[in-house]
Structure formats: structure tokens, C-alpha cells
Amino acid sequence: MKWRHVEENWNAFYEAIQEKWPEAETAELDEIDGQLKDFVTYIAGITAQEPSEVRDEIREWLAGEIPSDVVMDPGHDNHSIALSSKYVPEGEDEYADDARFGDDDEYPDDGD
Template sequence: MSRQQFQDDWRPFRDALLSRYPTLTDGDLSDADGSTAALAKTIAGKDGIEPAEAQQRLHEFLDGPMPADAYAAPIHDNAAVMDSGDYVPAGEDPLADDRRFGDDNVPSTPMGRDR
């Protein structure tokens, strides 16, 4: 995930941030409104650490993988579609038929019947 994504819309990251920083509240996140500096200052005050250390920890968190909840947010749909090709094995054509799985030419059995 990037800091820019967080700054543009921090709301999808809410649950991940509250899990990572249990001392934060919804109000703290709303007050920071996407500002990593303001959020780090709040974290520093609540956790009793230096603001620079809080800023570094927050940036490390934001530089890591995007939380699943945030990735599933509707604002990331286009990115998810663009990334979906990463999950298609090499040599696989996602638009090809699936005859190689062996059941395309076998008629379906009616419901409740074995044959």
C-alpha cells in the first residue's frame, strides 16, 4: 500500500489501523484525516514514544502489504482487476475454454439421479 493511497482515502484502512494501534480511536483517525504526521503525533502521545519513532513505525506499516479489508474496498476495484492477471498461471489463457479439465463433453446428471 502507499502513503498516497492512505492520504487520498484512509477510511478503508480503519480496521487495520485500529488492530495495529489499539490505543487509537475512530475520533483520532477522523482528526488526522489521512495525515500521517498528525496520526503519528497522536500515536506517539498515546503510546509514550517519540513522534519520529511513531512516524517511522506508521510508515513501515503503510509501506507493507495493503490490508485485505482495504484492498476489497470499492475504490480499489480497478486496481484489483488490473492485478488479477497475477493469479493466472503462466501459459493459461483466462478466456480459453476448460476442456482440459475433462467434463465439458459429459452431460450433466439430472438432480437427484446418479446416472
């Protein structure tokens, strides 16, 4: 993922940030508001690391998974679908309707 994903969805990343950097406090993250320079400075301060070390950690962290709250945001649907195209057989459109599976209008029988 890219930093812009973090910046655009800052609040959704709080849990992931605090998992990676447990010393991070929500009130401070609110103040940072997704600004990378401020985040690097803050993390360097609470972890007693050099900013260059923190930037390396952030780069590694960005290589990880996007939190589910961000992935589930409708704004990311088309991007996620496009990324899924690597799993769709050649010649098949990843944006195509899946009605051919026959389950679009069917609901499980709940015994009523």
C-alpha cells in the same frame, strides 16, 4: 502500500490502525482524516514515542497487507489485476476474459 492508499481510504484503515495501535480512538482518527503529519503526532502522543520512531513504525506497517475492505473497492480492481500479472504465464493477458474456463454462465445445481 503507500500512504496515499491510506489517505484515500482512511475509514477502511481504522481496524488495521487500531490493531497496530490499540490505544487509537475512532473519534480521534475521524479528526485526523488521513493526514500523515497529524497521525504521526497523534500516535507519538498516545504511545509516548518520538515522532521519528512512529514514522519508522508507520513505514513498517505500510509494508504489510492492504485491508480487504480497501482491496475489494472497485477502484482498486485494475491495480490489483495488474499486480496479479506476475502470476500469469508469459504471453497471456491478465485482463483477458476467462470465458475459456467455461464457467461464466454456469451456476451450481442447487437441487431445485
